[in-house]
Amino acid sequence: MSPGNDIALFAHLMRRAGFGVNRDELEALMVKGYEATVEELLHPVDDAYFERDVVDRYFIEIEDQRQATSASGWWLYRMINTKSPLQEKMTLFWHGLFATAWEKIVNGRAVSGQIDMFRRNCLGDLTTMLLELSRDPAMILWLDNDTNHKDAPNENYGRELLELFSMGVGNYTEEDVKACTRAFTGWTISNLIPRYPWGAFPLEFEYRDHDHDDGEKEFLGETGRFNGEDIIDIIVRQPATARFIASKLYNFFVSDDQPPEEAIKSLSDSYLQSGFDIKTVMRVLLNSQFFKEARFAKVKSPVELVAGVLRLVGEFNEIKPGLMDAAMESAYMGQELLNPPTVEGWHTGKEWIDSGSLVGRINFASNQVGNIDNPGVQSIIRCLADRGSSLAPDELVDGCLELVGPLVVAEKTRRTLLNLARGSGDLATETEEQRAELAQRVGEMLQLIIATREFQFA
Amino acid sequence: MTTQPVSTRKYEYSHTVGIDDFSGRSFRYAVDLALGQGGVLYVLQRGVAMQRNLGVKICSVDEEYLGEFGVYGTGQGEWTWPAGIATDSQERVYVSDEWNQRISVFDSKGVFLKEWGEFGAGPGQMNRPSGLAFDPQGHVLIVDTLNHRIQRFTKDGEYIDGWGGYGEGPGRFNMPWGIAVSSEGEVFVSDWRNDRVQKFGSGGQFIGEWGHSGKGQGEFDRPVGIAVDQSGDVYVVDSHNHRIQIFDGDGGYLAQLTGDSTMSTWGEQLMAANPLMVEQRRVAKDLDREKGFWNPRGICVDDQGRIIVVDSGRGRLQVYRKLHDIETAKSGAKG
Numbered sequence: 001m002s003p004g005n006d007i008a009l010f011a012h013l014m015r016r017a018g019f020g021v022n023r024d025e026l027e028a029l030m031v032k033g034y035e036a037t038v039e040e041l042l043h044p045v046d047d048a049y050f051e052r053d054v055v056d057r058y059f060i061e062i063e064d065q066r067q068a069t070s071a072s073g074w075w076l077y078r079m080i081n082t083k084s085p086l087q088e089k090m091t092l093f094w095h096g097l098f099a100t101a102w103e104k105i106v107n108g109r110a111v112s113g114q115i116d117m118f119r120r121n122c123l124g125d126l127t128t129m130l131l132e133l134s135r136d137p138a139m140i141l142w143l144d145n146d147t148n149h150k151d152a153p154n155e156n157y158g159r160e161l162l163e164l165f166s167m168g169v170g171n172y173t174e175e176d177v178k179a180c181t182r183a184f185t186g187w188t189i190s191n192l193i194p195r196y197p198w199g200a201f202p203l204e205f206e207y208r209d210h211d212h213d214d215g216e217k218e219f220l221g222e223t224g225r226f227n228g229e230d231i232i233d234i235i236v237r238q239p240a241t242a243r244f245i246a247s248k249l250y251n252f253f254v255s256d257d258q259p260p261e262e263a264i265k266s267l268s269d270s271y272l273q274s275g276f277d278i279k280t281v282m283r284v285l286l287n288s289q290f291f292k293e294a295r296f297a298k299v300k301s302p303v304e305l306v307a308g309v310l311r312l313v314g315e316f317n318e319i320k321p322g323l324m325d326a327a328m329e330s331a332y333m334g335q336e337l338l339n340p341p342t343v344e345g346w347h348t349g350k351e352w353i354d355s356g357s358l359v360g361r362i363n364f365a366s367n368q369v370g371n372i373d374n375p376g377v378q379s380i381i382r383c384l385a386d387r388g389s390s391l392a393p394d395e396l397v398d399g400c401l402e403l404v405g406p407l408v409v410a411e412k413t414r415r416t417l418l419n420l421a422r423g424s425g426d427l428a429t430e431t432e433e434q435r436a437e438l439a440q441r442v443g444e445m446l447q448l449i450i451a452t453r454e455f456q457f458a
Numbered sequence: 459m460t461t462q463p464v465s466t467r468k469y470e471y472s473h474t475v476g477i478d479d480f481s482g483r484s485f486r487y488a489v490d491l492a493l494g495q496g497g498v499l500y501v502l503q504r505g506v507a508m509q510r511n512l513g514v515k516i517c518s519v520d521e522e523y524l525g526e527f528g529v530y531g532t533g534q535g536e537w538t539w540p541a542g543i544a545t546d547s548q549e550r551v552y553v554s555d556e557w558n559q560r561i562s563v564f565d566s567k568g569v570f571l572k573e574w575g576e577f578g579a580g581p582g583q584m585n586r587p588s589g590l591a592f593d594p595q596g597h598v599l600i601v602d603t604l605n606h607r608i609q610r611f612t613k614d615g616e617y618i619d620g621w622g623g624y625g626e627g628p629g630r631f632n633m634p635w636g637i638a639v640s641s642e643g644e645v646f647v648s649d650w651r652n653d654r655v656q657k658f659g660s661g662g663q664f665i666g667e668w669g670h671s672g673k674g675q676g677e678f679d680r681p682v683g684i685a686v687d688q689s690g691d692v693y694v695v696d697s698h699n700h701r702i703q704i705f706d707g708d709g710g711y712l713a714q715l716t717g718d719s720t721m722s723t724w725g726e727q728l729m730a731a732n733p734l735m736v737e738q739r740r741v742a743k744d745l746d747r748e749k750g751f752w753n754p755r756g757i758c759v760d761d762q763g764r765i766i767v768v769d770s771g772r773g774r775l776q777v778y779r780k781l782h783d784i785e786t787a788k789s790g791a792k793g
Contacts (some may be wrong), residue, residue, distance in 0.1 A: 053651070053680060053698075054633075058539065058556070060487045061505040063753060064771055070506065193747060194738040197477035197725035198772040201747060321538050321557055324506060 008406045009034065012295045015458045016253050017041050017286060018085025019307040022314075022376060023383065023403055038286045042123060042279050044084035050077075058319045066199055068102035071112035072337035073327040079307040080316050086282070090122035091115060092303060093252045095337075098133055098165055099345035100142045102338045107200040110138040111338045123279040126245065126271075130166065130232045137189045137203030143343065146188045148181060150213045155181045160343055162235070171240035172220060179217040183231045186212030236276045242268035246281070253285055255297040256349035263290045296408065296457040299352050302333035304458060305361055309450070312404060313368045314375030333360045353456065362451045369404075369446035372439045377446065380404075381439045385429040391438065393421035400445045409454045417448055467691070467704070468781040471718035472764065475499075475521050477725050478773025481511050483523040484724070485773040488515075490589075490683060490756035491766060492543040492551065494566060498524065499766065500551055501775070502543040502756075513540050514551070514568065519764060519777060521723045527568025532558055535570035542636075544590035544598065546613060552598060554587040561587065561600065561615065574615030579605050582617030589637040589648075589684075593660065599637055599645060606631040608647060608662065621662035626652055629664040636684035636695065636756075640707065646692050648681035655681060655694055655709065668709030673699055676711045683756040683768065687780065693757050693765060700751045702767055717751035717769065719776050751776065 010029050014021045018041070021029070029037045055077070056063035061070035079088045095118055102111045114136050121129045133139055134157075140146050143157035158181030162172045190206040217226045220234050235241055246267035250259040266288065267281050274280035285291055300308065306329045310316055316323060330337065334357045340346055353361075369377055380403045384391060387399070397417045401407045409417075424441050428434040449455060476485045487505040494500060497519040504513070513528030529536045538557035545551055549566040560575030576583050589601035593610070597618060600609050607622030608631075622631050632651035639645050643660030654669040655678075669678045679698035686692050690707035702715040721729070729736050739745065752771030759765050763780040 057633075057635075057650070057680075059505065060489060060755075060770065064487065066486075067506065191743040193745060194735060194742055196732070196735045196738075197479075197722070197728055198719075198748060198774060199478040 005030070008295065008408070009292060010037065011405050012292070013037065013041075013286065014085065015304075015308070016089075016291075016298075018082075018089055019079050019304060019311050021085075022312065022379065024379075035287060038283065041084075041086035041286070042283055044087040044123070047078075047082075047084070049083065050081065055319060059323065061324065065108040065112045067108050068111060068336075068338040069324050069327060071108050071115065073324040074112070075115060075337055076303075076307060076310075076327045077316060077319075077323055079303075080310050087119060087122055089253075090278075090282070091119045093249070094118040094122060094129070096252070096340065096345040096348075097248055098139065099340035099343055100136075100138050100338075101340050101342075105138050105141050106195065107138070107141075107203060109200060110141070110203045113202070114138040115338070123282065124277070125236075126166075126241070126276040126278060127232055127236045129278075130161070130236065131229060133165070134161070134184060134187060134228050134232065135205040137205055140187065140189050140205070141203070145184055148185050148187070150185045150211050153178070153181045153185060153213075157181070158184055161231075164343060166235050166244060167238055167240040168244045171238070171244075176219055179219040179226070180231050182213040182215070182217055183219070183226045184228045186210070187228055237272070239268070239272070242271045245271060245278075249281060249285060251348070253282075254291050255294045256299060257297065260290065263288070296454065298458045299349055299456055300458045301346070301348060301352060302330035302335035302357070302361070303337060305333070305456075306330045306364065308458075309365045309368050312376050313371070314377075314379070315368060317375065329360075329364050333357045333364070358456075361456065365450040365455070366447045369450055370443050372443040377443060380446070381435075381442045384442060385435050385438055387429075389428065389430055391427045391429060393418055393425070396421045396427065396441065396445055400442060400449055404446065404449055404455075407449065407452075407454055409449075409452055413452050413454060417445065417452075420448060421445060467712055469704070469713060469715060469765065470779045470781055471720075472777040472779050473521070474719045474722040474774050474776055475517060475519065475724070475766075476722055476774040477728055483515075483517075485515060485775075486511075488756070488768045488770050488773070488775075489541060490543045491758055491768050491775070492545045493758050493760050493766075494545055494549050497760070498549075498566075499758075499775070500543055500545065501768065502540055502553065504537075504540050513537050514543070514553070516568070519760070519766060523724070525568070527564065528553070534573065535562055535564075537562065539586075541586075541588040542590040542601070544592060546592055546598075547596060550613075552590055554590055554600065556586040556588060556603070559584055559587065561590070561598070561611075563613075572614075574611075581620060582609070582611070584609065588635050591637045591639045591645075593639045593645075594641065594643050599639065601634045601637050601647065603633050603635065603650075606634065608634070608637065608645065608658075610662075619662065621658070628667060629656070629658075631656075635682050638684045638686045638692070640686045640690055641688060642690070644686075644690075644707070646684050646686055648684045648694060650680055650682065653678040653681065655684065655692065655705070657707070657709070666709060668705065669694075675714070676703070676705075676709075678703070683754070685757045685759045685765075687759040687763065687765075688761060691780075693759060695754050695757050695767070697753055697755060700753065702751070702754065702757065702765070715751075715765075715767070715778060717749050717754075717776060718778075719749045719769070719772070719774060722774060748772075 062074045082088050144154050145157040148154040159177045186208040190204045193201040246264045270284040271281050384399045427438045488501050488503050490502045492500045501515045509530045512526040515526050516524040537555045541556045542554040551564045559577040562573035563571045584602045585604035587600050588603045591599050606624040609620035610618040631649050635650040636648035645658040647656050653671040656667045657665045678696050681694050682697045683695035692705045694703045704712040751769050755770040756768035765778040767776045
């Protein structure tokens, strides 16, 4: 099958490079073609269509950005309604990699400002991203660079920049950590206004020359009176950084498994040859054979599951109460946006699943797809009802599997679904009463499908 | 205290009421306020604050905390998206709810009395009611936001009349929000998404308009609350410009207020119980940044000329006094 005719491939692309799309959107993308779709994903459009002023009018907490929940509610709303899904997915990638938690910052505007920064730079060059990260007030507070002084260095940010954010352990020495730390002395935030009695104020980056260690430093084999910018310039051109970023992108977008050497080489070569350009790397990744073949090779993260289900059922396509509660659903499953557990971010893959989180995932998705008034579910029902004067059990099962994905399930799973569908026999679709009955059965079948093992994979 | 530059009136900052917090004697996500008798204020909250706590905080302009009422929900007497609040001559409290599409009425202690309203676009129906005000006859005017119009009802919810419709021309609206009525019955509406103020006669006939999008004098970035004082001056909450602009009744620009907040009594008491907070404030620099308004939303002017601003983004009310009231040359109004 050519890529242009493979609807499952387009569905795979949109699950990974976004949060899934419905059948109509899939068919429109197939008309465009695979590579053209990838190019569209790589070029986010202006987001004025979100009408932020209207969102703020109805959600004063989003306008205010005082709490992490309001900032994450706004982000979830973007994930559901975005016209640039890869932009939101890349932002989520960087949020997981440069994990910064509200719990320590306690300043909603700072953490949401960091997310905005990730979104702005998500497909740009790594130099700019790391530079902005080093100047980001939330990161400065998170890793204590505001206490990294010329005469009293604090290694927290310098160490994590190398270990967790760019190169990985084993690719630098303790002396490099010290030099890196010294280069970022004086990179701090303007004086904090206390949170009480009137809440947190926006934070701003401030460079204090008098607190910066301007002495000579030796870093990764190079010598000079390096400042933070010089350190980042050296970091981004390291082969270890290329491999680190390639590996992180592979695990986020392709598979939970160990990346094959061929894939890492391909991605790191594109990184180095493009001048550290993430968009170029993502173009290579999304067009690669290893990406196209990695269908259902990743456990959906809680955020992917929640945003994907809400997109599928058409919930929160408009502004309505309950958005902040919806944003907390992923937290109950182990992934609270803007509040990762540690600087290492979330442990992904099979670690997303335990007995508690699995029940939470299934209950959430089941409630959504079981609500046959949801516009996305209505659309699935209409599509199936319009296929003929009646629907046989295998047509019900296969139709539902097709319209929630297409989702490929094991033969044993399909047989179980089919046995359950046979309990209702053929479903007629001609009268209003018959269609109401069909709607109920479709809702129930969708609830069974989202409870399958296969639905937990992207 | 800072006195803002004015043409012929003078305004003096008086004091601040409140602290920012979710529960008890504090404000969080306050959107509007209404005046009661004897300096009583009914401050309406919404959003997460409403879900976790109670929607209306009752206090006095002299910083006395008097109580709270209002429950989140869709049942009788409950609110989901409360948007506007007003009091009638008997100090009954009216609250609009943009999600439940209705007006609910309470006595001055917060006891539920009745509610009315129906979703739709026909006469008397509503789609996201927001600003509320009473006219001199005691009828309630409601901003019917997504129908882009103003409707007038009796206190019992019987439809009287209405005007408006979507658009940019005279008498048309784009998601209007705040409303105020002068003692003469003239109606002023903050035409939120058209970034202007429109003035109507007591029967709804268009009289004039002023303002357009921008940050300059007489320009607006999403005007929200609006009030008119006893001499007919109009106070507009220019929310995204973080200021209050003051005009004469024909739109002639008079002054702006940008915030002068000082520590409130509630704040002082909070500090007294928390030495760590005192120390944090002692070492902090640039505390002048605390003075300014941050996304203000509501405003009222009482019969003593006290201007009370809902400084929503800071969980407080800032109170000013109008010192002089001298006739000014009128300029700037269109229509």
